[in-house]
């Protein structure tokens with residue numbers, strides 16, 4: 577009885593060991609990510625009845641995984657897998673550009689939001705940077721933050737730091753190196769103290785605006801402006817256009833006139849440095865309901881100010897410099913300055929209650 581049982585077990589064992597291994601083309605493979613592992617490419621013919629244990633992508637280096645044949649024709653077979661991590665960690669900063677007063681102390685680590693690596697996880701604590709800022713000297717500096725993962729992949733992120741003079745909360749943009757606008761003809765474009773137009777940019781389709789002798793906008797904006805005025809008039813609101821397109825040279829004269837007559841605080845809070853004005857785009861217009869001190873903050877409380885705030889977006893305009901957004905736009909409240917961005921974008925900016933700067937964040 578005992579011998580018979582032993583014989584049966586021996587027979588079973590022999591039967592098992594006589595099975596062959598799964599006929600992989602190769603038993604040593606290198607993978608970089610999940611999609612790289614494909615059994616069809618390791619075997620001639622139908623691979624559907626083979627399955628392998630999962631590869632642990634969080635462990636770069638060699639690992640053995642066992643593969644199994646559900647039809648039991650082949651015995652379990654081991655593959656030698658080398659996992660290679662080629663993904664660089666990603667650094668997120670709290671800002672891409674900041675302005676600091678001349679002579680101020682600063683802490684560059686505070687602008688690190690997080691650093692995440694797909695394999696190694698959170699690397700925020702390992703982020704390093706090289707400080708090239710001279711806080712005593714006005715200008716634009718770039719700080720590069722870097723971090724490497726265990727496999728030596730390095731990720732980086734850049735922070736542009738402007739060292740400049742502040743007047744109240746408003747910084748002087750004249751000493752900064754701006755980012756040049758790529759496509760000034762795009763009606764959605766962002767122009768501000770750090771995003772500039774070249775001195776020779778002039779729109780090709782300037783059109784005299786409705787009820788004016790000397791105020792121009794680009795054609796599309798001029799048409800939208802006319803519809804805006806007609807709608808305001810229907811509600812008994814008067815709209816007078818004061819300033820639309822302004823050339824680079826006109827902006828240069830205006831800026832320096834303001835500086836001479838009104839000083840730097842007034843100038844940097846209300847007047848754009850040449851090349852940084854939306855008026856050069858031919859998409860911005862200053863309007864009022866009176867000839868008597870027309871461009872005054874009190875406009876915001878009157879019917880036209882309210883109409884701009886609540887209705888201008890329906891015609892593709894946004895109120896560019898709002899009362900509570902001076903920290904973002906770095907200009908004072910200008911209830912008279914509207915900017916054409918097209919109906920779709922204007923509606924989104926209005927509905928989300930944001931600025932053009934925030935739209936591009």
Ligand SMILES: [Zn+2]
Nearest residue numbers: 860861862913
């Ligand atoms: Zn304006």
